[in-house]
Amino acid sequence: MNELEFLAGLRAMPLHPGARGLVDDxxxxxxxxxxxxxxxDMMAEGTHFEPKASMAxxxxxxxxxxxxxxxxxxxxxxxxxxxVSLGRDDAGFLSGLREALSVYNVPLLGGDTIAATGPSTFGITAVGRATHKPVPSRKGSKAGDALYVTGIVGRAMLGFEGHPQHLDAFxxxxxxxGEGRSLAPxxxxxxxxxxxxxxxxxxMASASAVTFRLNPETIPVADTARMDECLRWGDDYELLFTxxxxxxxxxxxxxIGTVEPEANAPIFLGGTALTEPGSLGYRHG
Amino acid sequence: MNELEFLAGLRAMPLHPGARGLVDDxxxxxxxxxxxxxxxDMMAEGTHFEPKASMAxxxxxxxxxxxxxxxxxxxxxxxxxxxVSLGRDDAGFLSGLREALSVYNVPLLGGDTIAATGPSTFGITAVGRATHKPVPSRKGSKAGDALYVTGIVGRAMLGFEGHPQHLDAFxxxxxxxGEGRSLAPxxxxxxxxxxxxxxxxxxMASASAVTFRLNPETIPVADTARMDECLRWGDDYELLFTxxxxxxxxxxxxxIGTVEPEANAPIFLGGTALTEPGSLGYRHG
Structure with missing residues (x-):
């Protein structure tokens, strides 16, 4: 099965009401x-990171x-x-884990460590508490709202390619x-x-049953000559909100745009209707 | 690193007080x-199950x-x-997942599905609410308490070996x-x-700073001729409590025994002091 087929199988399970139909984050x-x-969320060697990547x-x-x-x-x-499935440079993994947990003040609650053969696989379950209710979802955008994004998109792509000033973004x-907490209300x-x-x-537009009209000239991209890629590559952990x-x-x-009543496409990029998600980004369900 | 070394690294992280020092379940x-x-808890192909195992x-x-x-x-x-890392017979995995979640009335909350190379790895985060406080831990056994076990130990080993009446135990x-909830108070x-x-x-004896004196004749084992193995093989999901x-x-x-003040070994099996954990069971930290 591919990931979308498997996800469809998961969505057919008995779901908790809080699962939000497995269509939220x-x-x-x-x-x-x-x-x-x-x-x-999980990461696997060979799929989400290269075998030579720094484990930290x-x-x-x-x-x-x-x-x-x-x-x-x-x-x-x-x-x-x-x-954690143990593998190459477990000490490096531990050092990066410690750094991230410390910087974001996230204490470790538990987990599991296994000896496995083949490429390493890692998973984290993050536990949080809502600071504002209702808790934001992908639904809820209304015609007349404005569409915003934090930061600059495409930096992770450039970092992946080795551009020194964008390495950290990748x-x-x-x-x-902090932004999420401030924006939730x-x-x-x-x-x-x-x-x-x-x-x-x-x-988000599909879940909200609206259409986003994006003004491409206003979208902050890391490389204007490669705008199409910056909008599609992904791995930017910025927030999109209305x-x-x-x-x-x-x-x-x-x-970066305006929310309009649902039209014949969820997104218009300038004058272009984007109807098929297949070419829009990194699809893994 | 082996699992014990890695676990020592995790225990040196900033821990949540509720992590119980990463020495509880x-x-x-x-x-x-x-x-x-x-x-x-995680399972990996080749480590926790054989490549030909039923994915259900x-x-x-x-x-x-x-x-x-x-x-x-x-x-x-x-x-x-x-x-879930996708692999062989994902449909079988989904069917077994559905069965187990349905039988135990555990709705799905979410998760992640990834395409990975090599042997499959799976993890579940189970979320529960305490039904009794204080919540039982491995600490707390007191001299004078009795030591009990539910069910019969060694069944999973025999099931693994193919004995028809024990296949389900493995x-x-x-x-x-149900037993855990009834026993917690x-x-x-x-x-x-x-x-x-x-x-x-x-x-448990070490965490509680006591000694367990086990009476081998009273321990319910699936094969009395292979008592030593039944007590060590593991994979029995029975409850041990005092x-x-x-x-x-x-x-x-x-x-199956009595709790005594801490002596020169955490466990006595009949008259034999068991001081070294290395030979006592499946060690993965």
């Missing part, structure tokens, strides 16, 4: 008097990509469980935890754009 | 007005081993997140969720014995 669970936010960077990125999901819910991290991405919808701005935007255009934003973000 | 977190119980059985066992950790805390399952273990210490009765008993010997037990369990 996190599970959102009412637990006691609070709201628990849970996410689990891999561990950092594994933490960051999970915290980015919490950020998209405006959640505050509580802790993390880590699953190797040591920074989850937008005013965002009508929010998600991170780890799979690429266009594909993730397509998903909000009332009359509200002041509490953090820096760039307005 | 679950994290126990006060969250809102309730107590959250979290555990994460693998998925079942992955769920069961995580729920068994919740059972040892007397926890009620809330849901599960699943991490392929489709049943977590003792009276157990002074409790854990599951997935790594073998002697090794896990050694850990309690006041004067209390009636709410569920069937066998008294």
């Amino acid at each position: 996190c599970a959102v669970i009412e637990f006691g008097s609070e709201t628990l936010i849970l996410t689990h 960077d891999v561990a950092w990125k594994l933490v960051a990509m999970n915290l980015s999901d919490l950020a998209s819910k405006g959640a505050e991290p509580v802790g993390a469980l880590v699953g 190797n040591r991405p920074q989850p937008r935890l 005013l965002a009508s919808a929010m998600m991170d754009i780890s799979d690429g701005l266009l594909l993730d935007g397509w998903r 909000a009332d255009p009359n509200r002041d934003l509490p953090v820096p973000a760039t307005r | 679950c994290a126990v977190i006060e969250f809102g007005s309730e107590t959250l119980i979290l555990t994460h 059985d693998v998925a079942w066992k992955l769920v069961a081993m995580n729920l068994s950790d919740l059972a040892s805390k007397g926890a009620e399952p809330v849901g599960a997140l699943v991490g 392929n489709r273990p049943q977590p003792r969720l 009276l157990a002074s210490a409790m854990m599951d014995i997935s790594d073998g009765l002697l090794l896990d008993g050694w850990r 309690a006041d010997p004067n209390r009636d037990l709410p569920v069937p369990a066998t008294r």
Whole structure:
């Protein structure tokens, strides 16, 4: 099976109401008097990182990509469980894990360590608590809202290619935890754009049953000569969100478009209707 | 690194107080007005199951081993997140996952699916809520307590070897969720014995700073001619616990020994002092 087929199989399981139909970035669970936010993301050697990658960077990125999901819910991290298959340079992995957990103040909660053959696989379950309710989702964008993105897209692509000033964007991405918390009270919808701005935007517009009209000239890209790639490559852990255009934003973000009533495509990039998600980004469900 | 060395590295990280020093089966977190119980266990092809194994059985066992950790805390399952690297017979995996989640009434909360090269790796994060406080741990056994085990040990070993009446004990273990909940109010210490009765008993006695004196004639083993192996092979998801010997037990369990003040070994099996854990069971930290 490919990932989309398998995901369809998972969606047919008995789902917790907090699973949000497995179409959101996190599970959102009412637990006691609070709201628990849970996410689990994995990385595998050969698929998500190269065999020669720094294992400290891999561990950092594994933490960051999970915290980015919490950020998209405006959640505050509580802790993390880590699953590790031992392999090359476990000491490096531990050092990067320690750095990331320390920098973001995420204490370790537990996990599992296994001896496995073949390429290494890692997983983290990030646990957070909601700081604002309702907890933002991909649904909720309304016609008339403005569409915003934090930061600059395409930096991870350039970092992957070795551009010195963008290496950190690829190797040591920074989850937008503070921004997510500040934006949660005013965002009508929010998600991170780890799979690429266009594909993730397509998903948010579809989930919200609206159309995003993006103004390409306003989108902050790392290399204007390679705009198409910057909008599609992904691995940028920025936040995409919609909000009332009359509200002041509490953090820096760039307005890149407007939300319109649902038209014949979820996204218009300038005058071009984008109807098929296949060519828009990194598709792994 | 081997697993014990890596685990030592994890224990040196900033730990959440609920991580219980990474020496318990679950994290126990006060969250809102309730107590959250979290555990994460993995299985890898070639290490935890054979390449020709039924993937439906693998998925079942992955769920069961995580729920068994919740059972040892007397926890009620809330849901599960699943991490899957796609491979051979993903449909079989999905069918076993569905069966196990349905039988134990554990709704899916989320997870991640990745395309990976090489042997498959799977992980589950089980989420539960405590039904009794204090939540049982490996600490707490007191001199004068009685030592008990549920069920029969050694069945998984015989099932692994192909004995027809024990196949299910290996392929489709049943977590003792009901027993764990009933026992939590009276157990002074409790854990599951997935790594073998002697090794896990050694850990509980050590954590509690007591000595367990086991009466070998009373231990319920699946094959009395292979008692030593039955006590060491592991993969039995039974509960080991200590309690006041004067209390009636709410569920069937066998008294297999007595808790004594800490002596020169954590465990005496009959008259034999067991001081070194290396030969006592399946050691993976």
